Amino acid sequence: MPSTTPALCLGSILLVTGCAPNVMPWERGLLAKPHMAFQPNAIEASLRQHMLISKEASSGGHGGGGGGCGCN
Known part of the structure; x- marks a missing residue:
């Protein structure tokens, strides 16, 4: 029975995500x-x-480099 639990969880997640309007x-x-x-x-x-x-x-995740002085 423990091997079917992940399959049931995955199946229920897939069914719930299909309910979006x-x-x-x-x-x-x-x-x-x-x-x-x-x-x-x-x-x-x-x-x-x-x-x-x-x-x-610091910078990161938004592109562009440079220091903290504001003179990119």
Whole structure:
């Protein structure tokens, strides 16, 4: 019986992930609005990332190298 437990867990996970609702065509217009974006203002997000890299004296995961002085 212990060998069937992982198979049952995997099968139940696969069945549960298939229950996600689909986005209907008339709902896509609502999701495309600017306030639904992860970063609505790309310039502001870039400046915030630059300040974070400068203050933390490190960078990583967001591209670009440089020191902590802010003079990339």
